[in-house]
Amino acid sequence: MGINFRTETFRDDFSFRNSPEHIRRFPFPFHEDSYMYAVNIEPHVAGPAGSVLEHPIDVDEHYVSEMADRALVLAEDPLRCQSLPHMTLAGWDLLELLMTAKAESYPEHFSLTRDGDRWHWINRPLGIDQKFLFGDLTTLPYGPMEYITRQSQGDFCILDQRDGNLWMDAGIVTTQADWSLDFDIGMNFFEWHAPVPLAHEKGIFTRALKFLTNVQQGKPARRLNWTMTINPRLDTSPENYHKWGPDRATVTPENVGQKVHLRVELQSFWRLPRSNALVFPIRCYLIKMDELVTSPKWARRLHRVIRDLPEELATYKGLTRYRATLVEWLARYDDGTPTSPGFGPE
Amino acid sequence: MTPKTILSRPVYGTLSPQAGTHHLFVADAEGGGAILDMAKAAPEGFFAGAHIIYIPREAGAAYTGPLQALKPAQYYEGPSIAAALPRQKQTLAPARMGRRLYLAGTEGLIGQAMQAALDAGIDHGSIQTEQRGSLARRVQCVHCKGITEDVTTQPVRCSHCGLLLFVRDHYSRRLAAFQGVCINAEDQSEIPPIEEAFR
Structure with missing residues (x-):
């Protein structure tokens, strides 16, 4: 049984919705009734069937429409996709990772046939049938990173590893939570995280870097991050903040x-085989408050998290202007009963 | 001294003579004084292999005579940073053994000279820097990508698109610029006062 891809928008009339099945599989990021930064990195191993963790690279009902939105962003602003000259090999690594993962997990939608360097890629949802020579830039319509990430949900950062640090040297970023690839490209791990409040003092980034530089090929890792977005808008870039x-x-x-959305990033980390770079997909999941409160546990817990969030974090996440309204609305769904441990809906 | 802020913000040191045979100095305004102070610790004959690119700006003639008295192999005085940069780039184009790079003066000068050095393949960690004089900032508007030079106020109006920008401490070596983000994007009828912040 294949995925039923929705036709919907993430701008203008904002017709994005989650089906009831997709509400149940939403990666709710709070395992307890409060939130503070932690090095919440764990092995990226397969999760339950039907969950967003069932497959290494999740494809869902929003795939086709998200790719249409990405194409619009790139047409408006080509600086959202950049790769420093030494990162091309890592781009081929990423193309291989995403094509093989998709073809293996979703054979009804994607197929990859390889005969040495002669590859044949079929992407049925997007109507793409491409024969090319792996490693030969002249045989694809875009560079390898851009080619495959125009067909993959989520943002992608490719990090070069040298001098004991990670360097943001390539990426495609069209669904970001308010950071600029154009500004941050070329920075190291501490530099591009510099504006994040509180976490540096807690030693979060030092420990995270140590973990990430040791990620081994075939043993990816993951973490969840979250923020909130008004309207189901994927492109909440600083570039367009004034819009x-x-x-x-x-x-x-x-x-x-209808307007307020919890925005969860499933971030994963993969060692690439030829370049030794680390690729960092940042997959964005959106859920409306009306959809979220169909789970009483999620509703109670989100109310408590947002109500008790430290002021610096609320400011950093941009909640200030509507936090009180949101907390008051969520309070209607919080009868004060305890919530069970863990992320699941009940 | 630059106040301690966030980790993308460059940290500057004090120039000191490095082992090498070719010493390229790029400095503006009060940065001339940093070269002169370093010269006191320099070994005999150090400046025989030196090339000084100096942009006097608001310091006028205060340092030009003493810098020339160091008798560098090459001395150049430029009318602006933009005018001097092609000379620096040309000098760096051929890679040379034993070359050392020293940058001194305003953050804008250090940033742009550093950017040219990075483009020439020089590692930023190998470059000596010393900040003196104005802390006016180069600011990239994250919205239109235009760069506004010599920013002394918070917020500042983008000289390209006209948006009112909050100047962050977040800094890009690649762009040699701080990041400017629209300060009243959520409600453009809010006009905060413009105050001097960087001098």
């Missing part, structure tokens, strides 16, 4: 359920 920022002033008690 989407006003949305934050439009939240009212009447429209919280």
Whole structure:
């Protein structure tokens, strides 16, 4: 049984919705009733059937529409996809990783046939049938990273590893939570995380870097991160902040359920075989408050997390303008009963 | 001294003579004084292999005579950073054994000279830097990508697209610029006062 791909938008009329099955599989990021930064990195091993962790690279009902949105962003702003000259080999590594993972997990939608360097890729949902020579730039319409990430949900950063550090030397970033690839490209791990409050003092990045530089091929790792977004907008870039920022002033008690979205990033980390680079897919999942509160446990817990969030974090995540309205709305779904441990809906 | 801020913000040191045979100095304004102070610790004959690129700017003639008195092999005075950069790039184009690079003066000068050095394949960690004089910032507007030079206020109006920008401490060596983000994006009717912040 294949995926039923939705036709929907992440801008203008914002027709994005989650089906009931996709609400149940949403990667809810809070395992307890409060939140603070932690080095919450774990092995990226297969999760339960039907969950976003069932396959190493998740493809869901929003795939086709997300790829259409990415194409719009890149047409408006080509600087969202950049690769420093030494990163081409890592781009081929990434192309191999994503093509083989998709073809293996979703054979009804994707297929890859390899005869030495002669590869044949079929992407049925996007109507792509491409024969090319692996390693030969002239046989693809884009560079290898851009080619395959125009067909893969989520942002991708490719990190070069040298001098005991990780360097943001390539990436495609069109669904980001307010950071600029154009500004951060070429920075090391500490530099591009420099604006994050509180976490440096807790030693989070020092420990995370130590873990990440030791990620081995075939043993990927993952973590969840989260923020909130007004309207189901994928492109919440700083580049366009002056266009989407006003949305934050439009939240009212009447429209919280439809306008306010929890935005969860499933970040994973993979060692690439030829380049020894680390690829860092940042997959974004959105859920409306009306959808989220169909799970009473998630509703109670989110209320407590947002209500008790430290002020610096609320500011950094951009919640300030509508936090009170949101907390008041969520309070209606919190009867004070305990929540069970763990991420699941019940 | 630059105040301690965030980890992408460059940290500057004090120039000191390095072992080498070719010493390229790029400095502006008060940075001339940093070269002169370093010269006191330099070994005999050090400046015989030196090339000084100096942009006096608001320091006028205060350092030009003493710098020339160091008798560098090459001395150049430029009217602006932009005018001097092609000379620096040409000098760095052929890789040379034993070359050392020293940058001194405003953050804008250090940043742009560093950017040219990175483009020439020089590792930023091998470059000596000393900040003196103005802390005015080069700011990249994250929205239109235009760079506004010599920013002294917080916020500042982008000289390209006109948005009112909050100047962050987040800094890109590759762009030689701080990041500017629209300060009133969520409600453009809010106009915060513009105050001097970087001098």
